[in-house]
Amino acid sequence: MPDGRFVAGGRLALTTFTVAPLPTGRVDRATAGTAMALAPMVGALLGLLLAALLGGLAALAPPLVAGGVTVAAAALLTRGLHLDGLADTVDALGSYRSGPAALQIMRQPEVGPFGVAALVLVLLIQAGCLAALALRPWPALLTAVVTVVATGRLAVTWACRRGVPAARPDGLGALVAGTVGPGTLAVATVAVALAALPAVPGRPWQGVLAVAAALAGTLLVLRHAVRRLGGITGDVLGAAVEIATTLCCLGLVLTG
Numbered sequence: 001m002p003d004g005r006f007v008a009g010g011r012l013a014l015t016t017f018t019v020a021p022l023p024t025g026r027v028d029r030a031t032a033g034t035a036m037a038l039a040p041m042v043g044a045l046l047g048l049l050l051a052a053l054l055g056g057l058a059a060l061a062p063p064l065v066a067g068g069v070t071v072a073a074a075a076l077l078t079r080g081l082h083l084d085g086l087a088d089t090v091d092a093l094g095s096y097r098s099g100p101a102a103l104q105i106m107r108q109p110e111v112g113p114f115g116v117a118a119l120v121l122v123l124l125i126q127a128g129c130l131a132a133l134a135l136r137p138w139p140a141l142l143t144a145v146v147t148v149v150a151t152g153r154l155a156v157t158w159a160c161r162r163g164v165p166a167a168r169p170d171g172l173g174a175l176v177a178g179t180v181g182p183g184t185l186a187v188a189t190v191a192v193a194l195a196a197l198p199a200v201p202g203r204p205w206q207g208v209l210a211v212a213a214a215l216a217g218t219l220l221v222l223r224h225a226v227r228r229l230g231g232i233t234g235d236v237l238g239a240a241v242e243i244a245t246t247l248c249c250l251g252l253v254l255t256g
Contacts, residue, residue, distance in 0.1 A: 008025045008026040008034070009032075013035040013038040013039055016039075017043065017078060018046060018078060032176045032179050033184075036157050036180050040150045040151075040192050042153060043150040046149050051141060054070040054145060055142070057070065067134060068127040083238070083242060086115070086239040086241075086243070087118060088115065089225060091114050092105045094115075098229070099229070122243075122246050129148075129246075129249035136201065140198065140199065144200070147207060147211065148252065151215070154188060154189065155215060155222075158185065159236065160178065160179050162179075162182070164178060164222075164231065165178065171234055196208050196211045211251075213247060214251060222236065222240060
């Protein structure tokens, strides 16, 4: 019996955003839309694993070591695809080329200086922020890490909303572009915002603002990428994950 759209979409979401060894099932635009809608939920599940790792390591090692190892584990659990997408996207945008010329740069296997700088900065910031989160009580640590990882995937849901085109006629971008409707987008956003309320002890508003600021910053980058490239690609979606994750991390550790 063939899978229903929800089951097939869940499988596609897991295989797209994690290393889960699931068999390939139904793949079409309807399934892709379901997968992109479920992306924040997959992020929350991944966040649970990473929070457990960070909390366990924090009891055995210095916070910065715990944060660095957790960032490395996140890369392993996602095949490093989002980091690769970040590097390729930044290289393309940093070239000041547009359209097919910029897309050709994204196809090249080499990582240029812009991409290397972006990777180093993002990984350092994420490790430092996780080190700060590792010092918090377990409930706050758990909620914060789940919020951060879910927000990174929520950025993909927003990138796949209706009205955003694909840069190429093929590839992941063409499959998922424009597949998420406004109602689904609103539900996913509210769910992540509610989950963020306990992320900062005594400051429920800060968790929600961190999610909002992360989305706003990422959407500005996405808008620029769409203008320069003509639409989204798989690499642009990967960049969105890492940018939103990093901005949300910063939002949760800022004090004042």
